[in-house]
Amino acid sequence: MLTTTTWLHTFTNYSNLNNINSSGHQILKIFQPVDTKKIRLQLNNLYDEVPLRISHLEISNSHQNKASITLNGKTEFAIEPRLVQWSDWIDFNSVANEFLTIKITSPTQTIHSLGMTISNDLIQTEVQGPDSKYFYGVSGIQVQTETHHKRLAFFGDSLTNQGNFSAPLAVNLENQFHIMTANYGISGNRILHPGHSTSQWSKSFGEAGLTRFDHMLVDYQPDIVIFMEGINDLLHPGTGSPIEELPTADAIIKALTILKNKCLRHGITFIPMTITPAWGNINDSLPAWNEQKENLRLAINQAILKMPHSIDLASLTSNEENHLRNIFDCGDHVHFSISGGFIVAHYIQEQLIRRKII
Known part of the structure; x- marks a missing residue:
């Protein structure tokens, strides 16, 4: 057994x-x-x-x-x-x-x-x-x-943790494709920094994704990782976290490349997803988005799209002004609604099938 x-x-x-x-x-x-x-x-x-x-x-x-x-x-x-x-x-x-x-x-x-x-x-x-x-x-x-069943890990922040896309996708993957799943999303989590904020939720933001990713690889030993993280690296600086912690696009891209290569060494399929919009979000009672952050998001997404197996959620969920489309917006202009999450789940599953990953 x-x-x-x-x-x-x-x-x-x-x-x-x-x-x-x-x-x-x-x-x-x-x-x-x-x-x-x-x-x-x-x-x-x-x-x-x-x-x-x-x-x-x-x-x-x-x-x-x-x-x-x-x-x-x-x-x-x-x-x-x-x-x-x-x-x-x-x-x-x-x-x-x-x-x-x-x-x-x-x-x-x-x-x-x-x-x-x-x-x-x-x-x-x-x-x-x-x-x-x-x-x-x-x-x-x-x-x-x-x-034996394949194992898939959802790794990310609140968009993953809340489950509005990851939970219905997990049920479909388990029910239809016999792939077991685990949710490694932590609300407020950043790739490059641990919880470090004036927010009352700061301790719950967890250690930096770059290091906790290693724990996930050892503890769960996944065959596939669906990775969706980076939006908090842009949202938090200047709105609870020091503005000096706003990363360059190169810093985020380098971190993602490190994670991709770790998966490659272990024979794990790494599926990075582009960072979705955040115009209009209020974080720690302050406007969390501006032109500088938007330009960083777009530059990071261009690099993600050049990686093998990447999935472009940003294009799916964005309107003409690069804001989150109403159907996907739960109301805070960052997180997915329940109905939007189902659309995202269906889209990701379709992409996984089309690329013969599942």
Whole structure:
């Protein structure tokens, strides 16, 4: 039997959020793409300084199968600070293309190690209130399978993390092409700089993409990487981050070339996507875009288009004035709407098929 990671979602440090688990309960529904009889969960407390106490962790599906998740044989346990670990393997019959329900009971109310999603295509959270897009405790699922599956990593910032394009695309890739996916998007993430801002969200922006990319390669060992990052390298300087951190186009292009070559050495297909528009965005209460940043974006995109396997999302999503087209705009002039995300997902899938990558 082979161990297959069927779902993985990057957690980050939301140190500014308190009492995220005020009810003591959380329900997640996660899309499960393959048949299995054994399963385990990745338990995540990577950014907290106190143990994450789990009173009960239960998994079930629509076929009335239900089981308790254990750690070291115990149904009640704690995840120690700064750790990510796998639960015990448990017997659990699950069929392909169904949602698994994961119920967590925990007395720990303030938890900073969190994942985030806006799309409900791949991850559904059943938490009431304004923090319903955040979830804790479980960041991955592994199953035992009889066949090998290719692995694809979505690597990027909030456009990837929110899931409006990556989640429906992930479901299609898993369901139709039997390619497993992982979301390595972090909101606010930059290629060249770690979180460094006056924003209350600064710690959640994570380490620089240029270095965390290496962790992704080692931990997940993907066959394909869909890369969409660079917009925050332009947005943040002058709006929370020092304007001196605004990079040159050459600096971004050099970083992308380094990442491309790392993938080439490991036999990984690297698919960079052009940086989409940001005219009109307000960041840290300040206008985040100007002619200088736009010229940098256009120069970077010209270089990306010369790379093998690149996908031109900028042309798809831009209007005649190089603004984000209304159908793609969630309202902040940077992030995709739900309907726009579906169009992007379909376009990327079409490109992957046309180029015989899938």
